[in-house]
């Protein structure tokens with residue numbers, strides 16, 4: 001039995017002539033302890049896929065199974081790091097993380113909860129800002145609070161919807177490593193949605209492209225056979241890395257070009273000529 005299973009998932013939005021099928025025939029199986037990355041174009045349905053797995057929305061057809069059971073609503077077992085950081089604006093950094101941790105571990109004492117908060121705030125290098133409110137933080141700092149908040153709840157499965165997109169390269173690299181540490185140390189299962197192929201190769205065991213929507217569906221998987229722990233600086237000289245990276249980018253470029261030519265076929269503009277402008281704009 002797979003840890004997470006998506007069977008023949010379809011998701012449509014709207015009704016009647018406004019109905020759009022965003023996801024079509026999605027099949028995905030993730031084993032316990034695996035790290036899977038899905039790479040996709042903007043607007044292809046990545047967040048819709050995350051919301052289905054998280055239980056925030058239901059599929060129009062098909063089923064999402066988590067440990068063999070249909071997903072019904074959200075659960076602390078699956079922690080999501082969203083691309084928009086949705087912090088509570090009236091609470092400080094520490095309080096935002098505290099609230100989440102308290103909800104995940106209602107039996108722990110205040111002291112234990114505060115220790116967890118301090119650890120995870122430190123992990124994202126925000127200890128000096130622990131008493132600040134979100135409106136006093138930069139976008140990148142808010143995103144780091146969101147990462148700390150999700151990881152502090154120690155979910156069995158970490159689901160990430162482009163969580164590091166707003167960050168500078170250095171912070172991004174540090175957080176990638178922290179996420180990998182937590183995933184590896186505590187044997188979690190992880191699903192990362194990203195538009196960054198290098199990030200996917202650095203972090204995941206498998207990369208699966210999401211073909212552009214509407215009717216987005218998953219493409220063939222690319223296995224990342226590079227030993228862990230992976231070293232970013234060495235990766236650039238790793239033949240396996242280069243080969244995998246080229247294959248994925250080529251695949252994405254091919255489907256991007258397919259999409260462009262389909263769009264050109266669909267919108268052939270009529271040849272119109274203005275009739276009586278002669279002499280009008282003198």
Ligand SMILES: Nc1ncnc2c1ncn2[C@@H]1O[C@H](COP(=O)(O)OP(=O)(O)OP(=O)(O)O)[C@@H](O)[C@H]1O
Pocket residue numbers: 013014022040041042043044045046047048049213
């Ligand atoms: N609640 C909704 N109602 C109607 N249409 C929606 C809804 N949510 C998403 N869509 C549409 O579904 C498509 C996929 O959206 P989604 O947010 O899943 O894509 P995405 O790949 O995460 O995009 P991005 O990379 O820009 O974040 C878009 O065309 C979007 O307009």
